[in-house]
Amino acid sequence: MADLRLENVSKRFGDVQVINGVDFAAKHGEFVVFVGPSGCGKSTLLRLITGLEETGGGRIFIGGADVTGMKPSKRGVAMVFQSYALFPHMTVEDNIGFGLRLAKLPKEEIGRRVAEAARILQIEDLLERKPRQLSGGQRQRVAIGRSIIRDPKVFLFDEPLSNLDAALRVQMRLEIARLHKRLGATMIYVTHDQTEAMTLADRIVVINRGRIEQVGSPIDLYDHPANRFVSGFIGSPAMNFIDVNEHGPENCTSLGAGSASIELDGCQVAGATAIGIRPEHLELAGPEEGDFPATVEIIEKLGAESLVYLQFDGSDLPLTMRTSPEHPLCAGETVHVRFNKDRIHFFDRDGKILNRP
Amino acid sequence: MVDAAAIDRPLRDFNPWPAVIVVCLVCLAVLFLAPTLGVLLSSVKTTRDIAFGELWTIPDTLFLGNFGEVIANPAVHRYILNTILVTVPATAASIALGVFAGYVFSKLPFRGSDVLFLILVSGMFFPPQVILIPLFRLFNTMGLIDTLWPIIIVHTALGIPICTLLMRNFFATVPNALREAAILEGANEWQVLMRVALPLSLPAIAVLATLQFTWIWNDFLWPLIFTNSDEKRTIMIGIVNLKGQYSVAWGVQGALSLIASIPTLIVFLFFQRYFIKGMTMGAVKG
Amino acid sequence: MKGVRAGSRSPIFCGARRMEQSNRFWRTVLLAAPVAVFTVFVIWPLLSSFHYSFTNWNGFNREFDYVGFSNYAKIVTDKLFLNAAINTVIWMVAAILLPTLLGLGLALLIDSRVPGGTMFKSIFYLPICLSAVVVGQIWVWIYQPDWGLLNTVIGLVSGEEFRYPWLAKPDTALGSVIIAWAWQQTGLSMVIYLAGLTSIPEDLIEVCEIEGATAWQRIRMLIIPLLTPATVVVIALSVINSLKGFDILYIMTGGGPFHSSDTLAMHMYNESFKKYLMGYGSAISVVLFLIALTIIRIYFRQLRRVDEIYG
Ligand SMILES: Nc1ncnc2c1ncn2[C@@H]1O[C@H](COP(=O)(O)OP(=O)(O)O)[C@@H](O)[C@H]1O
Numbered sequence: 012m013a014d015l016r017l018e019n020v021s022k023r024f025g026d027v028q029v030i031n032g033v034d035f036a037a038k039h040g041e042f043v044v045f046v047g048p049s050g051c052g053k054s055t056l057l058r059l060i061t062g063l064e065e066t067g068g069g070r071i072f073i074g075g076a077d078v079t080g081m082k083p084s085k086r087g088v089a090m091v092f093q094s095y096a097l098f099p100h101m102t103v104e105d106n107i108g109f110g111l112r113l114a115k116l117p118k119e120e121i122g123r124r125v126a127e128a129a130r131i132l133q134i135e136d137l138l139e140r141k142p143r144q145l146s147g148g149q150r151q152r153v154a155i156g157r158s159i160i161r162d163p164k165v166f167l168f169d170e171p172l173s174n175l176d177a178a179l180r181v182q183m184r185l186e187i188a189r190l191h192k193r194l195g196a197t198m199i200y201v202t203h204d205q206t207e208a209m210t211l212a213d214r215i216v217v218i219n220r221g222r223i224e225q226v227g228s229p230i231d232l233y234d235h236p237a238n239r240f241v242s243g244f245i246g247s248p249a250m251n252f253i254d255v256n257e258h259g260p261e262n263c264t265s266l267g268a269g270s271a272s273i274e275l276d277g278c279q280v281a282g283a284t285a286i287g288i289r290p291e292h293l294e295l296a297g298p299e300e301g302d303f304p305a306t307v308e309i310i311e312k313l314g315a316e317s318l319v320y321l322q323f324d325g326s327d328l329p330l331t332m333r334t335s336p337e338h339p340l341c342a343g344e345t346v347h348v349r350f351n352k353d354r355i356h357f358f359d360r361d362g363k364i365l366n367r368p
Numbered sequence: 369m370v371d372a373a374a375i376d377r378p379l380r381d382f383n384p385w386p387a388v389i390v391v392c393l394v395c396l397a398v399l400f401l402a403p404t405l406g407v408l409l410s411s412v413k414t415t416r417d418i419a420f421g422e423l424w425t426i427p428d429t430l431f432l433g434n435f436g437e438v439i440a441n442p443a444v445h446r447y448i449l450n451t452i453l454v455t456v457p458a459t460a461a462s463i464a465l466g467v468f469a470g471y472v473f474s475k476l477p478f479r480g481s482d483v484l485f486l487i488l489v490s491g492m493f494f495p496p497q498v499i500l501i502p503l504f505r506l507f508n509t510m511g512l513i514d515t516l517w518p519i520i521i522v523h524t525a526l527g528i529p530i531c532t533l534l535m536r537n538f539f540a541t542v543p544n545a546l547r548e549a550a551i552l553e554g555a556n557e558w559q560v561l562m563r564v565a566l567p568l569s570l571p572a573i574a575v576l577a578t579l580q581f582t583w584i585w586n587d588f589l590w591p592l593i594f595t596n597s598d599e600k601r602t603i604m605i606g607i608v609n610l611k612g613q614y615s616v617a618w619g620v621q622g623a624l625s626l627i628a629s630i631p632t633l634i635v636f637l638f639f640q641r642y643f644i645k646g647m648t649m650g651a652v653k654g
Numbered sequence: 655m656k657g658v659r660a661g662s663r664s665p666i667f668c669g670a671r672r673m674e675q676s677n678r679f680w681r682t683v684l685l686a687a688p689v690a691v692f693t694v695f696v697i698w699p700l701l702s703s704f705h706y707s708f709t710n711w712n713g714f715n716r717e718f719d720y721v722g723f724s725n726y727a728k729i730v731t732d733k734l735f736l737n738a739a740i741n742t743v744i745w746m747v748a749a750i751l752l753p754t755l756l757g758l759g760l761a762l763l764i765d766s767r768v769p770g771g772t773m774f775k776s777i778f779y780l781p782i783c784l785s786a787v788v789v790g791q792i793w794v795w796i797y798q799p800d801w802g803l804l805n806t807v808i809g810l811v812s813g814e815e816f817r818y819p820w821l822a823k824p825d826t827a828l829g830s831v832i833i834a835w836a837w838q839q840t841g842l843s844m845v846i847y848l849a850g851l852t853s854i855p856e857d858l859i860e861v862c863e864i865e866g867a868t869a870w871q872r873i874r875m876l877i878i879p880l881l882t883p884a885t886v887v888v889i890a891l892s893v894i895n896s897l898k899g900f901d902i903l904y905i906m907t908g909g910g911p912f913h914s915s916d917t918l919a920m921h922m923y924n925e926s927f928k929k930y931l932m933g934y935g936s937a938i939s940v941v942l943f944l945i946a947l948t949i950i951r952i953y954f955r956q957l958r959r960v961d962e963i964y965g
């Protein structure tokens with residue numbers, strides 16, 4: 012049974028259609044990540060689910076019940092805000108127990124459940140402190156503590172890690188994954204960071220301009236993106252895109268690159284206007300096997316691998332290639348590059364994918 | 369399509385609160401407006417009507433005789449002129465001094481400037497009665513009692529705390545880099561203040577001008593202490609004085625009160641935003 | 655003169671020492687007038703008050719004698735002083751409670767995003783820009799025994815003629831003036847609270863919505879505690895303004911009847927400028943000063959505590 016189901020949900024602010032007919036269902040215990048560029052409507056979608064924002068159309072079901080138009084507190088959801096939204100005048104203990112105190116539960120039970128949540132999040136020592144006396148990571152834990160204590164049907168996270176520094180972000184990411192495993196609860200997690208999405212998600216929902224572009228597992232999205240937007244958004248460094256020449260030779264894809272062109276023999280998809288290829292599917296080759304010559308512009312040595320930024324000769328087409336660090340390359344050098352032809356994605360004029368590499 | 373979905377959306381629980389709140393607010397607003405309305409009504413009614421208990425009803429005809437009487441009274445002209453002669457220079461002077469001091473405290477701080485600043489600003493908190501007697505003696509010795517000078521001077525001096533506070537806080541938001549750039553261009557400090565900092569701080573000056581103007585125009589205590597002849601009275605004292613003269617001429621008093629409030633009402637109507645800002649920026653004058 | 659040259663030359667050509675010289679020059683020039691005016695007309699009189707409080711100056715003669723602590727001794731025995739002090743405390747307590755509670759209530763109502771919020775705000779705020787003289791006059795008419803609004807309304811409600819002279823009875827004079835004063839001050843508290851309300855982060859309110867707080871729980875557990883900084887300012891303003899409370903009393907009752915509405919400020923005025931006991935008046939003003947000083951110190955201590963929590 013689905014814990015969360017959205018049916019044709021939409022929302023507009025004034026003249027701007029921010030959410031556009033979203034259909035989606037999350038299974039029980041699933042970790043779903045909504046990812047998309049800033050301003051695409053992720054937060055709005057989350058706020059529609061919580062009920063903080065009234066839906067403009069469509070229905071929302073949580074735990075099988077239609078909650079459209081219901082008060083936020085009746086929906087059985089908990090939300091962790093990007094800003095943590097901790098009450099500055101309350102101790103950590105009171106912050107975590109806030110919802111239970113509102114519900115007028117007995118003091119002992121509140122104390123017991125707060126202690127339990129604090130133990131899970133390893134903040135037992137901080138219970139007497141005020142939020143101002145906590146570090147960013149600790150505040151984040153308190154905010155999560157406040158959400159888990161109510162045993163909600165669905166957890167909602169709105170970019171919870173974006174206020175943390177890089178190292179802490181990686182650590183908290185792991186902890187959230189651990190927490191999910193431990194609680195086994197349905198979690199909806201919003202981020203603009205595709206790395207976060209890839210590492211955390213059971214399923215990713217890619218959103219662009221208020222619409223769902225694609226839903227799938229991280230690997231699925233990476234290997235089989237449905238369109239050019241998803242291809243470009245998922246994966247770092249991003250996929251390389253090259254336009255296809257309209258009047259290329261038969262049975263061959265001719266790629267336009269300024270004055271010169273690249274001919275890919277024996278590989279053609281009707282109607283393709285552009286191709287995409289991931290950096291790891293470009294490889295160095297000898298002058299004979301190579302599909303095209305290119306100049307090495309910059310090499311980023313990351314240790315385990317190197318990222319090579321190439322300039323196809325006679326054009327300003329930038330390409331990124333992922334290589335093993337053993338290759339002795341230096342900037343300015345001319346190399347020959349080969350396409351892994353099985354892994355080329357073909358896109359039509361509208362950006363829809365045409366093949367399944 | 370979206371609209372169709374919107375129609376079959378289940379209705380939200382009916383929320384009666386906004387209606388209740390509006391009703392509460394309207395009742396309170398009527399309560400709050402009633403006194404002001406009373407003055408308005410009295411000014412367009414004859415004293416006879418008022419005496420017969422007709423003050424609080426909406427009149428059928430507007431009686432403008434009260435205004436005529438007030439406007440024709442040369443004493444009123446003098447009161448208003450005196451008030452302007454006090455308010456305008458004192459407002460300008462206190463703001464100018466506040467600008468100077470505020471600039472130094474924010475852009476040219478020195479050792480001990482914090483303490484000096486605190487001393488200046490704390491002047492805001494003390495009841496004016498504390499300095500009443502020595503000032504009276506001082507101006508008496510200088511032979512300035514029953515002139516407008518002591519009023520102007522005291523309002524200037526008592527305006528320094530608030531003006532310094534607001535200007536310092538405002539200048540603090542003007543980037544230091546602007547001052548440094550101007551100085552590298554060859555400007556001296558005076559030019560930086562007049563050509564760079566001041567044009568940027570017009571909003572703060574508007575706040576202070578509205579605040580000081582209202583406060584000085586409405587003041588009652590200082591003219592009461594420092595003037596005693598009718599020639600030198602300001603309008604607020606004039607209202608009280610004329611009360612004796614007209615004894616039970618309530619309609620005339622109403623018209624006079626209204627006329628005396630017009631300048632501050634205009635300031636309130638057009639500069640309300642600045643006014644509120646000044647009041648909430650830690651101002652204590654009320 | 656030397657300073658002028660140093661200051662007007664372009665600092666590009668002077669060293670850091672020259673720069674500091676120029677700064678010192680401009681500091682002096684700019685601070686001279688404000689500091690001089692403030693010192694002569696505020697600080698010096700303040701200190702002189704202490705001086706005069708040990709004299710028997712009568713306000714006319716140049717000369718006076720030093721009378722030691724006798725003015726202060728008089729304060730202790732002066733029944734009218736005690737009466738004025740009690741009235742000042744009553745005035746202050748009412749001045750804290752009425753405008754603060756009313757202002758908070760109004761701010762909460764207006765902040766609930768009802769239509770016409772700006773208009774309501776202006777209406778409640780309007781009295782602030784009226785002078786004490788005009789406000790006093792308005793309220794004198796409201797309390798007027800024969801045709802005042804209050805008696806008229808009571809008459810209408812009860813159905814029989816009502817002619818109570820509110821301001822002329824010792825029992826009700828002070829209270830009546832306090833109401834008038836609260837009417838004027840409430841708008842100030844309201845705008846300060848409104849400013850405080852806008853500084854409460856939206857997401858905290860949203861947490862309340864998600865966690866299912868009722869409106870009352872939200873106000874009690876979240877909004878009022880978070881408005882503490884605003885409350886500190888409002889209370890400080892109320893206390894300080896109430897210490898100054900003079901104009902409106904002077905207009906409405908003149909401290910009467912039978913000193914029933916005297917405050918310390920009023921008492922000080924009467925002793926100094928009616929009885930011409932300037933020495934005694936100075937002693938009263940010194941007491942006023944010390945009270946104000948104590949309150950200000952408490953205020954700043956609270957402000958620092960609040961800052962630590964809400965900063
Ligand atoms: N209350 C609002 N009123 C008007 N426009 C809004 C409101 N909230 C969000 N928007 C607009 O809706 C779009 C989506 O916002 P949001 O959901 O916050 O994006 P995201 O969280 O994906 O960055 C943005 O263009 C934003 O400007």
Ligand SMILES: [Mg+2]
Pocket residue numbers: 053054055170
């Ligand atoms: Mg967002």
